[in-house]
Amino acid sequence: MSLSLAASTRSLAAGTVFERLERVRVKAPRIHAITNAVAQSFTANVLLALGAVPSMTLAKEEVAGFAASADALLVNLGTLDEARREAIPLAMEAAQAAGRPVGLDPVFVDRSPLRCAFAQELLRFKPDLVRLNEPEMGAMFADRAGVEDLIATGTVFAVTGQEDKIESSGEDFRLLNGHPLMARVTATGCAGGAVLTAFMSVEEDTALAAACGLSVFNIAGEMAAEQAGGPGTLVPELLDALYAMSLGDIEARLKTT
Known part of the structure; x- marks a missing residue:
């Protein structure tokens, strides 16, 4: 089931994206990531390459302290064990x-x-950002009204696919960066969610943070794919691209609708 989103209302400038990337690099925010077992190592390395600091404890005795003292929290349901x-x-x-x-x-x-x-129970916490694809969105929401209700409370939706769609109560974006080879490496989507969360820690406008984070991660994927010989070499190239990304890289590659 596909729930339609509004047409794009705001363009995204390369300078805006790079300035938020520099904020992450300067501030080095700590992101507490409760993510799936497959994604933990890659997610941690992606955050480090970006300029952020990961923490990942699951212990119920200490997770609240880690989450409260972090700069942002990511919750990923990929391996939902007890x-x-x-x-x-x-x-x-x-x-x-x-x-x-x-x-x-x-x-x-x-x-x-x-x-x-x-996942629907967790919506009671009114997360700042919900990142998902079209099938996941269709499963969680029976109709558009449920999405609108959350947007009205301040939640932003980032719906990923061939075209990434970001919608909030104030603005939305359509983004076209990325490379098919990224789908051939496990946990790229999960690590991408951590990047968005890192950008939220340095930008109060959640929709803008999500747009910048998605753009940086997907541009890094494009840069990595051009250097990689296949999925096995994409990962180190992706980390290097995140670490070294410049304003010129973003200006040359940023694609929006």
């Missing part, structure tokens, strides 16, 4: 109480009714 089920609500409640931005990535909710129900 430890993560217990840790996630504690972390989201603590981050919200501390005024930290929260990103929710409801991975594969279209494959599991139990996972979908859990």
Whole structure:
């Protein structure tokens, strides 16, 4: 089921994207990432290459403290085991109480009714950002009204695909960067969610933060794919591209509609 989003209302300038990237590099925000077991190492390395600092504890005894003291929290449902089920609500409640931005990535909710129900329960925390694809969005929301209700409370949606769509109560973006080879490496989407969360920690406008974060990550993917011989060499090239990305790189590659 596809829920349509509004037409683009705001363009994105390369200088704007690069300035937010520089904010991440200067501030070095700590992002607490409750992510899936497959993605943990790659996500940590992506955050480090970007200029951020990862923390990833799942222990229910300490996750609230980590989340509250981080600069932002990412919740990814990719491997939803019992430890993560217990840790996630504690972390989201603590981050919200501390005024930290929260990103929710409801991975594969279209494959599991139990996972979908859990993700829908987490919406009570009103995350700042929900990042998902069209099938996941269709599984979580029966109609457009549910999306509009969350947007009205301040949640921003980043719907990824061939064209990335970002919508909020005030603005939306359409972004066209990325490379097919990125889909041949596990956890690229999960790591991308961490990048968006890092940008949220340095930019109060969540829609703008998501647009900048997606652009940086997908441009890095394009740069990496041009140097890589295949999926095996894409990962180190992607990390290098994130680390070295310049204003000129963004100016030459940024694609919006």
